Amino acid sequence: MCGINGIIGLEDTQKGHDLVMTMNRAIAHRGPDDSGVFAEPNIALGQNRLSIIDLSAAGHQPMLSFDGNEMLIFNGEIYNYRELKQELSDYPYATHTDSEVILAAYKRWGTDCVHHFNGMFAFAIWDKAKQELFIARDRLGIKPLYYYQKDQMLLFSSEIRALLKSGYVPRKIDKVSLGDYLQYQTVHAPQTMVADVFMLLPGHMMLVRHGKASIKQYWSPENNFSDRAASQSYSEVKREVNHLLLKAVERRLVADVPFGAFLSGGIDSSIIVGLMSQGAAHQVKTFSVSFEEEEFSEAKYAAAIARKFKTQHTEIKLRPEDFLELIPAALQDMDHPSGDGPNTFVVSKVTKEAGITMALSGLGGDELFSGYDVFQRLLGLRRFAWLDAVPLFVRRAAGASLSKFRPGVASNKIEQLLQLPEWSLDQVYSISRQMLDKGYIAGLTGGNILAANKVQQIVAGSLLKNRGNSDALPFLSQVSIAEMHTYMQNVLLRDTDQMSMAHALEVRVPFLDYELVEYVLGVPDKFKYPHTPKKLLVDSIGELLPPEIVNRPKMGFTLPWKEWLRSELYSFCEAKLNNLAKRDLLNAAAVFGLWQSFISQDPTVTWARVWYLVVLENWLEKNGIE
Known part of the structure; x- marks a missing residue:
């Protein structure tokens, strides 16, 4: 590395x-x-x-x-x-x-x-x-x-x-x-x-x-997926996934330096740690960041996995205030602006300080095995394809009413969906992943710089390239490929690289072993349908994980960002937004309007819709970008 x-x-x-x-x-x-x-x-x-x-x-x-x-x-x-x-x-x-x-x-x-x-x-x-x-x-x-x-x-x-x-x-x-x-x-x-x-x-x-x-x-997921699973039974598919995943983990245990694993206590990282414990010659070292506040902490789940696999576990307890103090350093080390990243910066910092030079991560498990809510939503929307037959003016009226009487991000996205002429995957997916809609962006930019939707172009292009026919891919695999080409590559992987390498820490990702990816993308939807979290993945590893991990609610790495932006980070954010508004890039009134809407707790403006503008200005200042 x-x-x-x-x-x-x-x-x-x-x-x-x-x-x-x-x-x-x-x-x-x-x-x-x-x-x-x-x-x-x-x-x-x-x-x-x-x-x-x-x-x-x-x-x-x-x-x-x-x-x-x-x-x-x-x-x-x-x-x-x-x-x-x-x-x-x-x-x-x-x-x-x-x-x-x-x-x-x-x-x-x-x-x-x-x-x-x-x-x-x-x-x-x-x-x-x-x-x-x-x-x-x-x-x-x-x-x-x-x-x-x-x-x-x-x-x-x-x-x-x-x-x-x-x-x-x-x-x-x-x-x-x-x-x-x-x-x-x-x-x-x-x-x-x-x-x-x-x-x-x-x-x-x-x-x-x-x-x-x-x-x-020379390679793309849409053109290189395997057809083997299409003719296999569920038992055969599970055995193959287990074999390929274990092989992927074993490959990534080769190193001449101390190594370990990020352990959140979620399904993906717990599976990686469990398989590492089977293949590693020495006791596995695991690292988790926990918080005293129960609503933010996954410590008990990580500790349960550490006990089960007898890892040498290091739990780094942070107060949210400790994390808050590290945010300026995380922004300083951000090579390209991103609305995410500080979480990985903190975990990488404490892992490196514990003497680890290489760590395995569960990144990619959600994208490959239909773990995100977006998979369920898009599969559900597919069942409502009959709505295409409803006149567009009726759908638009219904969407406008929903946004008026139940304002919020979800209602806003439903309104956009109801305005689509047809529910193709590229258009529906592009709405599901967007931060701000065209109306907000037009206000921010004066309508001058909003080009064609890049996510829609990427998803449509990848499916067209799929052997000339997107139907060759199972629907959930089409969503996986949309995730891989957009959010995973351009947010998760880029942030992981820049935030971990800021501390000279190498992060390896077994779920993205290309042989595993090629096989799982060819698995039929009936084996992956997410009526339980990542059913195929969980079934494939048998009794490796205890039930309390498999059946636990998905938390993610949550922090009190919305409170911080209205308190400890208020002055910092306002100063950055002031500077951003002074540039010729954006409409000053719209920038301040977005900020004031967030401060007044407008349900359509979440903390993330403000924070990434703060990050943008900080990056522009740091790099002297005109």
Whole structure:
């Protein structure tokens, strides 16, 4: 796990070296164990190393191939590197790292090497003979890669802040992306909040030669799901899920540093800990953050799992006030604005301080096994498809009445649904995940920057690409893919990376093992229907979890945000919103109107609809974005 930087197209070797050194320093937090730079005319590569596998100096990067032709920089982990090393045994290895296996694989298969990797990664290989730069990102988008291109020159990095530090990237906001952020509290890749800075999409590779960059997709969930489960019995499906999940966890236990697991006491993290206890050679270390207030604490559930699997458990007790004190630091370490993130920052901080360098997480379980309420809602709405036959003016009148007599976020979304000409998945899903509707955004922006709905475009596009026919996918798997391409990749995974790496902590996510993902996406709805939380997942692991964990209410990581914004964070929020209102980006009256509606407890304005504007202004100020 590391941070990587590079530039191609700059002839001055010393200038390229110094530039990448500057970029390395900007993201030194990602790799405190080592740092290196390689430079020659036209190419400069750099890396900050967080040592996880082979802690010796032999793992230094940039890493040169045995014959001196290829140079590698790599962020992430290749979990099947030992198997690949046996398959590629003719390569004269000088280290025990997974990094060197990437070089061996490139020697054998060229750019097709990505199809052989099981892991999370973003890497770049400079091929001296071809004078070609090869960049690739993992299938699910666990590790980030940002880039900026101007004329014949391309810069890339693990974080936007390094690109900004280069001095080549104009610090200007992308106004279309601002509209996306206002709708969904994030910017969906490949765009970012910075104009002309892009994110390489998951499952994509880039080739740069003679100043020209070409991008190619090599994997996507909608085109790579397995058909095996369609002809299997429920018992066979459960056995396969159990096998693939256990295999995914075992792969992620390979490390030469102390490791542990985040344990909330929920189904996903508890399963990961239970499977770790079966596969780990040593006692598993688990970490949970708890609160004295019962309404916010999941401590008793985490403690029950820790006792059952005899883990070395660390419960970090925080008062909400303690968490509150860490918010400024979390905002400071936010590489890209997001309405979420501080929760992961706090858990990562206390885990790292306990001496852990790598931790497993239950992220991805809800997206893959239909755990969110959105799965139930969309499945339920599908049964009301007959409403399409009701005249549109009747539906609109019904929706307006509901919003008037029962004001609130839920009623507002129902009103939007009733106004749709038809209930296609892309349109319904895009409404279910939005933060502010078009009316609010039009008021905030004066109607000037709201482009087409990005989530709707992404979901519609992914389903069209699905073998030319979205019906080939079970409906719940279509919702899973919508989640993966939008909320999971652009909020959860990006926040997890930036907030954990702020503390040089590697987070591994077994539920996003691509072999498990490919199989579960092909499982029929009748086996996944969520009449109980994540039924297929729970049934697949048998009696691994006690009933009190399986049947407990879903809590999530909740904190008294709405109270904070009206008390301890009031002055901070108001100051940031004042500054945001002074910019030409948004309508000042609308910004203040939203704030006052929240303060006066308007049910249609939740704390999250204010907080992400505060985060936006803080990020703009910190990075000097115009």
